[in-house]
Amino acid sequence: MSLSFTFRRPELAQDLCNRLQGKGLSDARSGLFLAAPRRVGKSTFLREDLVPEISARGWLPVYVDLWANKERDPALIITEAIKKHLADTIGIISKAAKAVGLSKVNVMGTLTIDINQPGLPDNVTLSDVIAELSHQVKKPIVLIVDEAQHALSTTAGLNAMFALKSARDTLNFSAELPALMLVFTGSNRDKLAHLVLNRTQPFFGSSITAFPLLSKSYTDAFTKWANGNLARGNKLRAESVWAAFQLLGHRPEMLRDLIAHIALEGQAQSLSEILEDGARKINNRLWEEFASEFDALTAIQKAVLSVLISKGELWIPFSDESMAAYMAITKTRRLSKATVQTAIDGLREKNLVWKQSRGIYALEDQGFAEWFRLNRLAGEGQV
Structure with missing residues (x-):
């Protein structure tokens, strides 16, 4: 008998890869966005099921975990992953190459990047590096960004998302089989949704898919x-x-x-x-x-949190509707936006509310929303 337990989901991996190709009714050529709570086996599936299936199809999997180092800018994590695969493909990260000081790569024929230096020079974009990697490997690339919502926490991270969209549009133009396929996962559906919600976001028009839980x-x-x-x-x-x-x-x-x-x-x-x-x-x-945690909040903080959970990704903190809801919950006739902002700041300090770099908010922990709906909204409907 095996001393360790493993469980594989090859059928799910095959289905997702088919979607990335645009096969069937569920077309994910614009990007596959998978949302699921933390610790349900999502990352394990990506590494142990999806990546092997991608490789078996002759595609190049590039896996990036934005939570591997939360202190590092998400844009840099994505960039370094692409650079590593490019260097690996060209062969300059071998011991022999390093011994003779080879560390630079020509991009688009004329531009140069140094693999040993973090980030990219001003005249080279992330889209350029991805295009060069595609040219070198001569096979479809599948970029998997785990905990992709973390990219929204910095301006550079959000710009990296736009760069990925640009690379996708350029490489996939008139191609029968997509040259660049994108998979984004997130442990917070509301956060992940901010990549697709409106016209100012990089993947506007795409949809969020619930990652199938283990059965x-x-x-x-x-x-x-x-x-x-x-x-x-x-x-x-x-x-x-x-x-x-x-x-x-x-x-x-x-x-x-x-x-x-x-x-x-x-x-x-x-x-x-x-x-x-x-x-x-x-x-x-x-x-x-x-x-x-909830009982320790002030009345206005409870009201803000209540409305946020009720509205989810559609929450607009200072809209007339939201302000009226806060006043109804707190039973007050007058409420300033400054007071609401102070309440939001306090919720952020308690790690209950998350803020995107552009000022969009979302609940930090989806488990809190589940508790609230079952224990508060299901009861009196009040906070």
Whole structure:
């Protein structure tokens, strides 16, 4: 029996690649935008299923994780990933090349970039480098940007998104098979949506697709594997594992940690009996943290957060409709925009609200919205 558990979703990877090609009813040649909560296996799928499928089709996968280093500008992370693949293709990152001091690449025949220097010179654009990479590899490129919404946190990051759109339009012009295909993922749907919402955004007109969560086929396979590690008579029940997995928000790592903890506590004989209860306690603990954070807010902060969650990506902080909603919730007759701005700033300091570089706002944690809708809106409908 295998000592580690793996679960593959090749059919999903094949379907997404077909969409990128424009095959079928779901055409993603303009870009594929996948949204899902954190820790549901999205990045694992990208690395272990999507990238291999891309390679199997003879395309070049370029994977970039914008959360790999949150302190670094997203634009620089994307740029360095493209430069690395270009250098690798030309062969100047080998030990032999470095030994003789080869570190520069000619782009578009005349422009030069130094692989050892971060970023790009003023006369070279990200679109130029992508075009050169396409020319060198002579195969379709699939750029996967994980946690793409982080690019919106800086002006340079947003400009990089426009550069990717420009490269896509240029390389794919009149091409039967797209030369550049783009995949963007995000753990916050509202944030990711700001790339496609209006005409000022780089991918206006594209749509957000919900990333398919792991289903019962995953927990059934995991249950079968886990039971191989347990003594006879101390087996997990597939239905209990599936119920616990749903309570944990379809998060595989949390499920495995919970089962391992129960087993290490010497309670393997009661795994199935206590699994659902343990998952429920974890979920309740998270809910309690959200409740505590919300209860500590001022009345106007609660009102702003309530309207933001209700409107989602369509929230306009200082519109007449929003201002009227704040006053209705706080039961006040007069409210200034300055007061609302102060409330928003306070919510940002508490990491409850996120601000794009251009001044657009969104909820920081989608889990908070889920808690709010279930525990506040479902009750009195008030904050």
